[in-house]
Amino acid sequence: MSKSTVKPAEGKLGVLVVGLGAVSSTFMTGVLMARKGLAKPVGSMTQYDKIRVGKGADKKYLKYNEIVPIADLNDIVFGAWDVYPANAYESAINCEVLKEKDINPVKDELIKIVPMKAAFDKNYAKRLDGDNVKDVKDRWDMTEQIREDIRRFKKENGVDRVVVLWAASTEVYVPVDEKVHNTLADLEAAMKADDKEHIAPSMCYAYAALKEGAPFIMGAPNTTVDIPAMWELSEQTGMPIAGKDFKTGQTLVKSGFAPIIGTRCLGLSGWFSTNILGNRDGLVLDEPANFRTKEVSKLSTLESILVPEEQPDLYTDYYHKVRINYYPPRNDNKEGWDNIDIFGWMGYPMQIKINFLCRDSILAAPLCLDLVLLSDLAARAGRHGIQRFLSFFLKSPMHDYTKGEVPVNHLFQQYVMLKNAIREMGGYEADEEID
Amino acid sequence: MSKSTVKPAEGKLGVLVVGLGAVSSTFMTGVLMARKGLAKPVGSMTQYDKIRVGKGADKKYLKYNEIVPIADLNDIVFGAWDVYPANAYESAINCEVLKEKDINPVKDELIKIVPMKAAFDKNYAKRLDGDNVKDVKDRWDMTEQIREDIRRFKKENGVDRVVVLWAASTEVYVPVDEKVHNTLADLEAAMKADDKEHIAPSMCYAYAALKEGAPFIMGAPNTTVDIPAMWELSEQTGMPIAGKDFKTGQTLVKSGFAPIIGTRCLGLSGWFSTNILGNRDGLVLDEPANFRTKEVSKLSTLESILVPEEQPDLYTDYYHKVRINYYPPRNDNKEGWDNIDIFGWMGYPMQIKINFLCRDSILAAPLCLDLVLLSDLAARAGRHGIQRFLSFFLKSPMHDYTKGEVPVNHLFQQYVMLKNAIREMGGYEADEEID
């Protein structure tokens, strides 16, 4: 019997995904297959992980839904926007992530997921050229149209709660501009003034979601909700926001491997990371302006794990470099190669090389599921604003930088934050320290 | 101001090392260089790590010696036994781990470390053939001679406290025999009966150390102190014991990397580990009977981290294989290659390959230092028997298997155990759970 005081997960949960590409179609197919018992949602914390609650004699290990009211997979209803008109079935087939035999049993359901017209601005993703695109007057109108989409989706599907998840491409880099992004009033003014330079389309989705009472999750490294104006809005509407950038391949390994080095007090002189990938994400990132957004997101990981100020003998002046290369032969099967130069006793150098042959969408799909279910949970728990407990799932975890907060990138510290939040929402003591 | 009630570390600390090869000479050289300020003891927790003590407003991050009375590097006096007569300087030069410029500044001190004759039985290490060996009547006499060595060492060096550290080769595999190894009485009887099959030379060292009031640390995977008879003795003499097998290269990575997989709820279908190394350790392990001892030690690591019973969908029937290959071209610079077959969403497979170009002695030396200092600390704290808090440093951590205890191999759980013990000895609350 759960002691949680979180509102129960009654009724259907709408999941509206921006971008119906490889990640989204793999996510949807897996959920639909899992609820028929035809596939296992491996990699999903909400479906597999067990958390200790209590101590000593009261110690128990419980699954998340034994602690808090997580929405059931059977209650999920999917919708999407995309610049390409392909439905979820066509998308799943085209992106070649899953074998046909793992898609066909849910073909009928996937076919019905037809993308709504996307709110799109080609200047933000030059390499994309779909035409399933909204005709908008300005950024404000763009926002209004998305809000209308959300309302219609809820009505047509008899859905009470909606979560909006960005699983689309990386946009070009939008630096935070204090004249536009710091207050909600300024943001709204810029939308009305159709300030295309400072208002990325993703911001229109986020604004619309929050206004319609839906949590918003940013799965790409876009600035979007990582600005004070959006925090203000999320407080106002009482909605959670989470981001940014799904922690899938190389950064997942980095955020787990750097702690090994740090915990053993080994030194670091350099870390070189390169990636090859051939899917639409890789194509977009081949554009330097879009890569810049990603690079900023990926580079920060080490800095907060191996900290020069704390261990100057070990972590001063290490050289960290990240490269991403578009390489079509592999399609969605991206690959990371890391070379790590460490040093030990008396400063003697050693090397570690990690070669990760991963699959982008296979690693991202369970993150989508967890982020959606936990954002919905947070909303019902009355938690609004930045959800730091979701850092575990994200490459560049949001934090209130205006207050000098630093991000937590250490995988096992992120895990403690996740567990503590679940415990707390479950009515247990959040009894772990992160170090 | 420390709140610790542990006896202070007054006077000199004798460190008697069994085996004066690559690991030992690197350890000694580094300590001597470090206390002249000419090298940094990188990789040593006692010299670098900081631990949180207290919570909330009382939270502080302190180095170990700010919490508990760790012996000072300046108080260490080294001694050794070896089957080869080379002194520590000659050994350091011959094994080619360190550059001459990193040895010569402490040449005078190293030259004085001349090994005592070793207690040796060629049947336990066929590939070794040194002749700096004790002439013994039987195993009991072997033990008596070692005890006499220890007493003489203490007297000649004006040393009160001694720690005995095994940094010698892997012996052939000695399975636990309940007729010989379960009680101290049986063990002593077997020594007196000169039972060469069940009493490895290492057991004579351990027995002698404990009898003389010295903690004993087993750095190889030998059975030695991993038997109830030795636990009984260590209780009797109030001495700590620790073992077994320094966690240096591949297993260090494994015990840190497996938690990444487990924490993210990814599945595992196989893990293949191979090693090439060319030092004396590699030569000895090229003998199948000696490798068997090592294999048992290395294989257990995964089982307690990725547990089939807890996550049957993810960890049932994974295939784990460990190989070690003698490969002279690299000498002490051993190399590990791991191939890890994981699976994610809907069971789709991915691969991770880790190539670790490490240096055996460079990784082992700080472990020697920490194990010695922390065993000495434990002795002063009145802790006797198996020191589970030292699992962090060991490939195959000792545990009371007669009571069904399971080893903790998860690097970050081991780290919690280490921190809690330091906190406790420091008079703070041991306030972390290991999960």
Next chain:
Amino acid sequence: MSKSTVKPAEGKLGVLVVGLGAVSSTFMTGVLMARKGLAKPVGSMTQYDKIRVGKGADKKYLKYNEIVPIADLNDIVFGAWDVYPANAYESAINCEVLKEKDINPVKDELIKIVPMKAAFDKNYAKRLDGDNVKDVKDRWDMTEQIREDIRRFKKENGVDRVVVLWAASTEVYVPVDEKVHNTLADLEAAMKADDKEHIAPSMCYAYAALKEGAPFIMGAPNTTVDIPAMWELSEQTGMPIAGKDFKTGQTLVKSGFAPIIGTRCLGLSGWFSTNILGNRDGLVLDEPANFRTKEVSKLSTLESILVPEEQPDLYTDYYHKVRINYYPPRNDNKEGWDNIDIFGWMGYPMQIKINFLCRDSILAAPLCLDLVLLSDLAARAGRHGIQRFLSFFLKSPMHDYTKGEVPVNHLFQQYVMLKNAIREMGGYEADEEID
């Protein structure tokens, strides 16, 4: 217009394969698919390679079948023996090398390839336990039954020419015994005396094939035709023999990469090769007695490419080690990892690591095709005995060691031998030297 005087390839060509496992079923499926234009026989020299013939003004680049009369894919008829009763379709599906969509278009043809009962002796492959096995009185009877199978196959299929190809497992190591293996008379006597120790089942297949006027190809590292008695028989019946051990993954790379080192006059201090594979071949090789056969085959490769006697400064005392590990998670997708320690200017060391994620059967299938077609060609050209020009396809190329011949393992020298033989059979000058 070819100038070849080789007999034309008229009528059908029977291909009888010993072992209907992964390699054979992939080979057969690919040939059947290719002749429908549904797949490309990539990796096959007879189907793709072009050879220069003539020099200067007469120089031309021609495909093999423009030089010599190679049998057409459309004229091939397949048959097989196996200890398991599965037909070629079932085998292709079970071994999971090819996707179903690449098998199904030729399902009808594959289903008809039902294996005849195998001549089998469990002592030669302990890990196999099929029961589609001949009931034989002795080795001589075993031979007779195989001969009867060949005659029946020819008759039932209206086939004139047959080639017998061993694509089955590695047998336990049979050292050459001069009392049994040196003369045909001794060999036949041993068969009649049912000398199970010296007469492997594979020898019965080879004897039967040669007696029935069929070339015999040994694709595993078995001794079989690598003995003077078989050479005598092949001379007697005018048949070609070829072997041994398909050069597929790691050794292919080794025989091509060692020449890079040798040609550039770089030194070698060590080469460590390890393999993981999970198919039936890996299972059999997990048995030490069977691995020994393979190890002997694989180790010889380097010795004849990087020769200490010729370059003592560069190639004296390099350390060469080969390991094969059964590792089920990967099935047929075997993987090689090579570490190569080279040295350059002034003896300074460097390292090369090669990680080959290959597919055993995908690499072996084109070798099967080429060896079959080229053995059939050789037979029509009147070439009998050891076919050294086929060394290109083999890990451990046969050569007359009784005359002090040394094997050629250098990939590019083997290629010259192959080209020269084709030129010669085509009526052109064999105008290349191998160095």
Next chain:
Amino acid sequence: MSKSTVKPAEGKLGVLVVGLGAVSSTFMTGVLMARKGLAKPVGSMTQYDKIRVGKGADKKYLKYNEIVPIADLNDIVFGAWDVYPANAYESAINCEVLKEKDINPVKDELIKIVPMKAAFDKNYAKRLDGDNVKDVKDRWDMTEQIREDIRRFKKENGVDRVVVLWAASTEVYVPVDEKVHNTLADLEAAMKADDKEHIAPSMCYAYAALKEGAPFIMGAPNTTVDIPAMWELSEQTGMPIAGKDFKTGQTLVKSGFAPIIGTRCLGLSGWFSTNILGNRDGLVLDEPANFRTKEVSKLSTLESILVPEEQPDLYTDYYHKVRINYYPPRNDNKEGWDNIDIFGWMGYPMQIKINFLCRDSILAAPLCLDLVLLSDLAARAGRHGIQRFLSFFLKSPMHDYTKGEVPVNHLFQQYVMLKNAIREMGGYEADEEID
């Protein structure tokens, strides 16, 4: 008894090197050590390789100097230019390629090699800022000053023959401009007009060398002598020219490995090459304009080995990408990582990954020696213009593109060209075809 009609190598050979950095100082140190018998010039073809001459009964294997009159190591006199004033000893110590014990025995000789002031233009290498630089009026004056340096060097050292070797940095990319680079007259006019955009400093060195009767070798990927104007000059003065870009690490492997794939008729879908290096070369290449020069040089390698037109099923549309990354932690020990996507039977994909932990200067030094000795040989043999037989040593071998010549990048074909030239100069038949 050599049958060569090449002029003997009498008197001293001056070797003037542009750039006295890691490569040059390693080259010089090794030659000086080798002639004292203290080091072996491993990797040098002229010192180690043996070539077959004659066929059949006349076949012999001879070292180069048994075939042609190669200059003796004892006759070499070194000189250099550099923008930094450090002498060869200081440079060898600073660049940390060689251990001090391998430098000190020739310290006295190295100290005397003091660099002359360099002809330098910072716009061609922004990251360099040495001030040991000539004060010049214009490009023509730059050339004149270099000529004067050469004459003075010859006189002061009693040297008859000189070879000038560029072992300095990569300059920014200078595309061939037909108005400037096509005729000697245009080139000279541009020098006189001080056309800094089209006349790189390296062209002044080359021009000066050729005018002074010295062969010129371009070891970087600079355009320099790869223009018709220089070919005209080299014809005029009868001097050989060679270039460009020493074939050291990754491209050496590529030019040897691609032939393995091609020879076995395996398909290629992609080849991704990345490099990390931390020496001065890496620093310069971190500048995009300089990298462009290198990229053009490195990309061409595959195109001429795996040719789509010849094997459209196998080599059409493969994706080839080359990256170089400045990564200081490794200094001169650069590292290449190649991922090669091949396909076999029925198009099934496989992967090969090559990780080369090499040392730039250790691989380059023997190339310097061979290029110098063989250019000097060619000069004495009366061979002028582009020396295609030296392609073996070069990443981007020069060829007369105005006549539609294509470069030969296939390592083993380059080797045939080398052997044939040596044979020819030695009075033997150049009897090998390159395929």
